[in-house]
Amino acid sequence: MRIFGHKPSFSAWVGLAIITVYLLVALLAPWLAPYSQSESVGGTWDPPSGDLLLGADNIGRDILSRLIYGAQMTIGVALLTTILSFLMGTTLGFLAAVGGPKIDMVLSRFVDVILSIPLLISALIILSVFGSSIPVLILTIAILDSTRVFRLARAVAMNLAVLEYVEVAKLRGEGLFWVMRSEILPNAAPPLIAEFGLRFCFNFLFVAGLSFLGLGIQPPYADWGGMVRDNAQAINFGMFAPLWPAIAIAVMTIGVNLVVDWILSINSRPSGASAEM
Amino acid sequence: MLRIIATRAVLGVLTLLAVSVLIFAATEILPGDVASAVLGQGATPDALKVFRHELGLDRPAYVRYFEWLSGAVRGDFGVALTNGRIIIDEVRPRFINTLFLAGYAAIIAVPLSVGLGIVAAINEGKFVDKLANILTLMTISVPEFFIAYLLILFFAVDNEWFPSLSTVFPEMGLGERFYVTTLPALALTMLVAAHMLRMTRTSVLSVMSQPYIEMAFLKGLSRSRVILKHALPNAAAPIISVVALNLAYLIVGVVVIEVVFVYPGIGQLMVDAVSKRDLPVVQACGLIFAGAFVGLNTLADILAILVNPRLRKPR
Numbered sequence: 001m002r003i004f005g006h007k008p009s010f011s012a013w014v015g016l017a018i019i020t021v022y023l024l025v026a027l028l029a030p031w032l033a034p035y036s037q038s039e040s041v042g043g044t045w046d047p048p049s050g051d052l053l054l055g056a057d058n059i060g061r062d063i064l065s066r067l068i069y070g071a072q073m074t075i076g077v078a079l080l081t082t083i084l085s086f087l088m089g090t091t092l093g094f095l096a097a098v099g100g101p102k103i104d105m106v107l108s109r110f111v112d113v114i115l116s117i118p119l120l121i122s123a124l125i126i127l128s129v130f131g132s133s134i135p136v137l138i139l140t141i142a143i144l145d146s147t148r149v150f151r152l153a154r155a156v157a158m159n160l161a162v163l164e165y166v167e168v169a170k171l172r173g174e175g176l177f178w179v180m181r182s183e184i185l186p187n188a189a190p191p192l193i194a195e196f197g198l199r200f201c202f203n204f205l206f207v208a209g210l211s212f213l214g215l216g217i218q219p220p221y222a223d224w225g226g227m228v229r230d231n232a233q234a235i236n237f238g239m240f241a242p243l244w245p246a247i248a249i250a251v252m253t254i255g256v257n258l259v260v261d262w263i264l265s266i267n268s269r270p271s272g273a274s275a276e277m
Numbered sequence: 278m279l280r281i282i283a284t285r286a287v288l289g290v291l292t293l294l295a296v297s298v299l300i301f302a303a304t305e306i307l308p309g310d311v312a313s314a315v316l317g318q319g320a321t322p323d324a325l326k327v328f329r330h331e332l333g334l335d336r337p338a339y340v341r342y343f344e345w346l347s348g349a350v351r352g353d354f355g356v357a358l359t360n361g362r363i364i365i366d367e368v369r370p371r372f373i374n375t376l377f378l379a380g381y382a383a384i385i386a387v388p389l390s391v392g393l394g395i396v397a398a399i400n401e402g403k404f405v406d407k408l409a410n411i412l413t414l415m416t417i418s419v420p421e422f423f424i425a426y427l428l429i430l431f432f433a434v435d436n437e438w439f440p441s442l443s444t445v446f447p448e449m450g451l452g453e454r455f456y457v458t459t460l461p462a463l464a465l466t467m468l469v470a471a472h473m474l475r476m477t478r479t480s481v482l483s484v485m486s487q488p489y490i491e492m493a494f495l496k497g498l499s500r501s502r503v504i505l506k507h508a509l510p511n512a513a514a515p516i517i518s519v520v521a522l523n524l525a526y527l528i529v530g531v532v533v534i535e536v537v538f539v540y541p542g543i544g545q546l547m548v549d550a551v552s553k554r555d556l557p558v559v560q561a562c563g564l565i566f567a568g569a570f571v572g573l574n575t576l577a578d579i580l581a582i583l584v585n586p587r588l589r590k591p592r
Contacts, residue, residue: 114569
């Protein structure tokens with residue numbers, strides 16, 4: 001089987017399989033989960049049994065069901081954040097490359113300042129001002145993350161903006177946004193697609209990290225970072241309760257990384273040489 | 278050369294100023310202001326007015342910014358909103374704790390990862406290199422708290438070698454302090470070592486593709502000799518900036534790790550302040566973290582200029 005005219009490597013297949021399973025679990029959560037995400041069905045940290053396959057959490061909820069529902073929240077928030085971040089980052093990045101030196105100067109310096117603070121610290125400051133709710137969380141991370149996307153999009157578009165066909169389109173009298181959409185975007189797409197995977201991983205870990213700190217997705221919604229936080233004490237009794245959601249997060253990021261590696265390896269070689277993969 | 282270094286240092290200070298404006302401005306965009314946030318919906322307009330005057334909120338923003346900044350430079354961050362304590366008194370011991378933890382992690386991480394990175398570069402494509410590649414990729418892909426809890430499970434619960442909570446207090450001896458903070462330091466080490474190892478390997482290998490290295494090989498020198506004698510001196514500059522960059526990365530890691538191990542550092546103070554929405558404390562912690570981050574990045578650039586003669590000429 002081929003995807004976009006390329007044959008995925010073995011590790012890419014593993015990655016694609018992981019992503020597919022996660023997405024299916026997220027979409028089919030209400031049908032797959034044996035219990036609801038908020039119903040208490042056992043005692044505190046009941047060990048795994050036939051009824052509760054991974055045991056119960058700190059207030060007796062089924063960990064497996066919460067993992068399954070958590071997939072919706074955790075993946076959904078990270079995906080939405082990444083899409084928003086790309087919409088902002090690429091638009092502004094292309095604008096900086098095509099729109100002339102003044103726009104470029106203002107946008108680039110602004111991004112430089114934002115990137116000179118660690119993203120986690122910026123996020124903590126913004127969340128302390130607005131309080132943590134899901135829309136605030138998504139917007140905050142999207143805006144902060146779009147600075148990284150901006151840098152890449154601008155660098156790629158800078159190389160394209162000096163090419164003849166862009167010049168021709170400008171001389172023809174096409175508008176700025178038409179040039180960005182029809183001339184720059186199609187040619188800048190391949191590196192941006194790989195970047196999308198990497199940014200998704202980053203945002204995914206970022207949301208999980210903030211939820212773990214108690215500042216991300218708030219209860220009653222199940223999400224993996226928050227589940228680790230809720231069950232953290234169980235580790236002192238040698239129980240696996242906080243590790244399940246952490247493993248779920250780790251496997252997802254590794255899966256996406258495997259696919260990204262494969263996409264990067266396609267881009268780095270001439271299109272004719274892809275047969276040997 | 279001195280001029281370039283001075284320029285870079287001034288740039289660092291300017292960046293820090295811009296950052297301080299940003300941190301201050303972030304708390305100004307709050308709908309309403311701090312006073313209404315603290316007093317809540319039920320506050321009467323009179324009470325709000327009195328409280329605003331008490332906090333000095335009735336003066337223009339730029340005046341308050343300069344007051345805040347000049348206070349911050351002298352170490353005066355004002356008082357916390359939630360418990361009325363003087364912020365600097367609370368920040369100072371925690372800042373020392375955080376420095377201690379980060380320093381401990383750096384002492385383990387830097388020699389380990391630079392050494393292993395060079396070993397991986399020497400054995401490029403062989404088993405050791407591939408193993409290092411897979412292990413570091415996995416460490417980078419998993420969340421910080423996952424590594425921390427795995428360490429707790431193995432070293433504190435299954436084998437009771439180290440405590441799972443790193444409680445430290447001022448009267449504690451140095452040896453005991455090191456013992457108690459071993460697990461968080463190990464977790465931090467794994468976080469930064471993975472990045473540092475990969476970047477060291479890449480910078481050694483990029484030097485390896487130079488013509489003079491090929492010449493050294495053609496002279497019949499062994500691979501390890503070429504790397505140690507010919508490649509390393511030229512790879513030193515990128516490696517030094519890699520180290521400084523990753524020490525800056527420690528700052529981000531420290532926040533989560535401190536929370537996992539309940540370590541009384543500045544990261545945990547900041548997280549607590551954010552969940553209580555205690556803005557002055559958040560501002561103070563944010564400024565300290567940003568200052569350390571900008572400082573280390575500036576240091577990385579200056580060291581790179583010092584080590585690599587080619588960067589000394591102005592472009």
